[in-house]
Amino acid sequence: MRRSAARTLATCLRVLTQLRHDPRTVVLMILVPCMLETLLRLIYAHHRASFDQAGAPLLAIFPLTTVFVVTSIALLRERIGGTLERLLTTPLGRLELLGGYALAFGLVATAQATIASALTLGPLGLHVRGSDVVLVVLAVSVALLGMGLGLLASAFARSEFQVVQFLPATILPQLLLCGLLVARQRMPAGLHALSDVLPLSYAVDGMHHLTLQPGAGGAVWGDVVIVLAFAAGALVLGAGTLRRRTP
Amino acid sequence: MSRTPGNRGSRADSRVVTGSELTPQRREETAAVLARDVRVRRGTAEALRGVSFSIAAGRITGLLGPSGGGKSTLMRAIAGVQAKVTGELRVLGVAGGGAAVRRQLGYRPQAPSVYEDLTVAENLRYFAAIRAARIDGLLERVGLGGQTHQLARDLSGGQRARVSLAAALVGRPRLLLLDEPTVGLDPLLRRELWQLFAELAGEGATLLVSSHVLDEARHCHDLLLLREGQLVAQLTPSELIARTGTHDMDEAFVRLIEQR
Known part of the structure; x- marks a missing residue:
């Protein structure tokens, strides 16, 4: 257990050193x-x-895109460069590897969300009735979602060119459907149903709740939990792609 | 420099020549790697077409043969990162890999698989941390003492290859799988590395070292000759010379194939 934590931490430090x-x-x-x-x-x-x-809502979209890009390219490099294959021959477990990445990118996302929200809520004068802390928590949850999706994208790409194309392919449709342009209730029924199964909808819902409701309402935490569940699902699916393979 | 043992084997069966005074049963019990009819499918073709051999512990076994013969596939199969492996493959007494084997295994893939955006020391520190090991003296042993704080991407190909080698040596693994570790290096450096391999074997490690340069057979205790996914022979260098009547390793390899 302690060894496992040490390997996760070592991976986190390695990723931060690369950054x-x-x-x-x-x-x-x-x-x-x-x-x-x-x-x-x-x-x-x-x-x-x-x-x-x-x-x-925009504060929730930044960590999704940045962490998606950084994760998908970092893991694509691990796959192409052979370091992933090498790591799979060491005592480092797949979940320890992902845990290390999650810690490192979680820290970066926290810094990004904290600085961006400080600017937006302070000098730019954004009115948010809800809690600032929950806003950062939601942004970090979205970052973990970006990591899970980036990890999955890296499994389906053979080059940097391909992996970057997964950003418009997976994130832009969510951006159109998340309720930022048109409220989800006012979309055609089919699209509304589709938006219900896309994680970014819940992230933006959560940000809307924070904007309108004082304190840290239960509805926001519900959205945080749903975003984290999507992130966990993507990470588990992605972990399945970090296995031995036929080159 | 190479510690080639004398010719002490009996020529066994016709297809695969095995050379050792040990009884087959004894060989299998002490073997670091034991393969029986190992096959690897790659697409519609077979990269390994049923190879059987054993690798003796504490010795340097050279895995030699032309490019595309299945050397890297075999290395990956032993390292536990190759898919679609059938047949029996026991590594350090365990079938099917697992965490216990990974703790005692050092694998150096053919491509220099290190983090280009980290320094030499940072690369090694990471691989040491995940093995709960230390790196003291390792960089000097592979001749990189002066490059400690350079980014891997700024190194020459040969230097990067040695960072990759050092990363496999971290934690003194019992079994070292080194895929073409001496390719492209200058002769002096190549000699130093073979000296290092001999030292490691002397310290008790088992080494499987692949090369498409057949001349490197001189440095090995045992040889596995692999061609087109099949084992041409398992024998010692002196047995190879005795059997083919030549010291030219390329020529010996040709004669061995013709004899089959």
Whole structure:
């Protein structure tokens, strides 16, 4: 048990060290959400209500896309570069490997969500009635979802070109259906039903609840649990792809 | 430098020549790896077409043969990362791999499988951490003492190959599977690595070292000659010379195939 924790932690540190050698990526991951929230505020300069509506959901979408891209490419590199095959011959378990990645990207997502929400809630003046802490918790849950989806995408891609295409393929449809553009209740029945089985819908629902309701309501926690369940499902499915294979 | 034992084998059956004074039963009990009719399907073809052999513990076994003959597939099968393996394959006394075997196994894949965006020391520290081992002196042993803090991506191909080797040696595994560890290295370095392999065997490790350079047979205690997914022979270098009447390893290999 202690050995297992040590291997998970070692993997987390390794992933963070890789990021440390790539400061440009880290800066982009932190700055881009801040830039986009600022842009949103400027676009809605005369529509404060619209900014309040879109600002919080956007905070949930950033970690999904950034962590998806970073995870899918990092794991694709592990698969192509042979390090995954090597790791599978060591005592490191598949869940320990994923746990290490989850810890590392969870930390990055927490930093990203904290900084972006601090800017959005502070200087940009977003009105959120709910709890700031729950907002960050929801953003980190979405990051874990991005990790699970990125892990799955890496299993179905042979190159970086392919894996990056999975971002518009899997995330953009969710973005259209999540209720950000058109409220889900007002969509055609078929699309509404489809949006019910997509995880981003619950992340955006949760952000809407946080925007409108004071405190940390039960509805938000329900959304957090659903997002985490999707993340866990994707991670378990993805773990199944980290196995011996016929090259 | 190479510790080639004398010719002490009896020529056994016709197809696969085995060379050892041990009785077959004794060989199997002490073998680090035991394979019986191992086959690997790859697509519609068979990459390994029923190979049987045993690898003696504490010795250097050379896995030699031309490219595409199944060497890497066999290595991967023993390492437990190859799919669609049939037949019996016992590694360190255990069939089917598992965590107990992985703790005692060092595998160095053919491609230098290290993290390009980490330094040499960071790479080794990670592989040491997941094996709960230490790395002291390992970089000096593979001749990388001066490159400790360089990123792996900034190294030459040969240096990266040695980082990959060092990563397999971390934690003093009992069984080392080294896939083409000396390819592309300069002759001086190649000699140093074979000296290192001899030292490791002297310390009790079992080494399976593959190469498509047949001349490297000189450095091994035992040889497995693999061609087109089949075992041409299992014998010692001196038996190979005695049997084919030549010291030229390429020529010996050709004669061996012609004799079959």
